[in-house]
Amino acid sequence: MALNLFRVAGDFSHLASIFILLHKIIQLKSCSGISFKSQLLYLLVYVTRYLDLPWTTSPYNFIFKVLFISSQCYIIYLMATAYKPTNDPNLDTFRVEFLLAFAAVLAGLFPVRYTVLELCWAFSIWLESVAILPQLFMLQRTGEAEAITAHYLFALGMYRALYIPNWIYRYVTEPSHRIDTIAVVAGVLQTILYSDFFWIYYTKVMKGEKFKLPV
Numbered sequence: 001m002a003l004n005l006f007r008v009a010g011d012f013s014h015l016a017s018i019f020i021l022l023h024k025i026i027q028l029k030s031c032s033g034i035s036f037k038s039q040l041l042y043l044l045v046y047v048t049r050y051l052d053l054p055w056t057t058s059p060y061n062f063i064f065k066v067l068f069i070s071s072q073c074y075i076i077y078l079m080a081t082a083y084k085p086t087n088d089p090n091l092d093t094f095r096v097e098f099l100l101a102f103a104a105v106l107a108g109l110f111p112v113r114y115t116v117l118e119l120c121w122a123f124s125i126w127l128e129s130v131a132i133l134p135q136l137f138m139l140q141r142t143g144e145a146e147a148i149t150a151h152y153l154f155a156l157g158m159y160r161a162l163y164i165p166n167w168i169y170r171y172v173t174e175p176s177h178r179i180d181t182i183a184v185v186a187g188v189l190q191t192i193l194y195s196d197f198f199w200i201y202y203t204k205v206m207k208g209e210k211f212k213l214p215v
Contacts, residue, residue, distance in 0.1 A: 003060065004169050010162035011064055017155035018071045022078075024148045030086040031079045033149045035138045037096050039079060041131035043072045049124035051117055091141050094134035103127035110182060122182055129186035132156070132193060139197075143213050150211040154201050157194035163187050 025031050050056075050065045079087060107123035135153070139145055145153075167184055205211050 004166060004173075006162050006166035006169055010159050010166060013155050013162060014159035015064070015067060017152050017159060018068070018075070020148065020152040020155055021075060022071065024146070024152065025075070025078050025083060028148075029083065031083045032086050032088070033138070033142065033145055034079070034087070035092050035094070035135040036076075036079050036087055036089075037092050037094060037134040038131055038138075039072070039075055041096060041099065041127060041134070043069075043076055045124045045128045045131060046072055048120040048127075051120055091138050092134060093141075094137040096134060099127065099130045099133060102130060112180075112182070125182050125186045128160075129190040130193070132190070136193065136197065140213065145211045147205060147211065150201055150205045153194075153197060154205075157191070157198060160187050160190045161194070164191065 021034065025034070046065075046069045050069060053062070053065050053069075056062045056065060103123050103126035106126045107119055111122045112118045132153075139153075163183075164187060167179070167187070171179060200211060200213065
């Protein structure tokens, strides 16, 4: 995939979201307000998407793939061990099996090709589009979030939102570029899921107020 400003900004926003989350967990010694289920889904997304890691020739892509997988494993490790007592499973109750089934069915129906790598890639794209739902559901139940948690979600949402102008830019500047329908549809779906969060973040957090859902 060719690099452009939107692609690079999206990738670094994605990486920033992970570092913000790690900072929150380590600095505050707590994973409260973070959905363990969403984090597990993101790990599954990276593992199934980057099965081609041993054959990745681009240094840029290789470094980011390694960073995403390793940092997500570290997040899961912290949440499952040292800071497990700070996580409330009674709030993290979203039925992720429905999300896994959703991604598996669409991956099976609309793959680029029926190969293991392509099926896993399609599965990861569809799963990523809805992996944030347990986190948003948890946020809905608590009604509010720490500022640093809101910053994490904003950076994560911006990552996928920035990929939309990336696809448009590539379509306009690269005549031979084939539009990846699966990635575009899933990316738009993912951005739509964040729309309410973006609005509250803009009207509350960016004005110095606490992130709180309207009653």
